[in-house]
Amino acid sequence: MLEYRYDTQLLIEGSGLDEDAINAYFTANFKGDCLLAVGDETLIKIHYHTNEPWKVLEYCASLGEIYDIVVEDMDRQARGLQG
Numbered sequence: 753m754l755e756y757r758y759d760t761q762l763l764i765e766g767s768g769l770d771e772d773a774i775n776a777y778f779t780a781n782f783k784g785d786c787l788l789a790v791g792d793e794t795l796i797k798i799h800y801h802t803n804e805p806w807k808v809l810e811y812c813a814s815l816g817e818i819y820d821i822v823v824e825d826m827d828r829q830a831r832g833l834q835g
Contacts, residue, residue: 753827754801754826754827754830755785756783756784756785756786756801756802756803756826757801757802757803757825757826757827758801758802758803758804758805758823758824758825758826759799759800759801759822759823759824759826760798760799760800760801760802760805760808760809760822760823761797761798761799761800761820761821761822761823762797762798762808762809762812762818762819762820762821762822763795763796763797763798763818763819763820764791764795764796764798764812764815764816764817764818765794765795765816765817765818765819766794766815766816766817767793767794767816768793769791769792769793769794769795769796769815769816770793771789771790771791771792771796774789774796774798774815775787775789777811778800778808781807781811782800782802782804782807782808782811783802783803783804784800784801784802784803784808785800785801786799786800786801787799787800788800796815798812801826805823809821809823
């Protein structure tokens with residue numbers, strides 16, 4: 753069993769986005785690992801392993817428009833099932 757089950761990926765499109773502030777918010781407020789929050793002030797790519805992907809989606813939606821959302825169950829994938 754994985755510690756963090758869901759691979760959560762998405763793009764945030766907005767204005768004035770700050771990857772350092774987003775990284776800091778994730779670190780302070782979400783349990784997970786493998787955080788990637790990179791981009792510029794108009795587009796940020798998020799990749800994060802967590803057990804609560806809905807919290808990640810809610811926060812990211814508060815920053816701008818979110819799209820290309822993928823939430824994969826890595827536990828299912830490890831068992832050879834579709835995630």
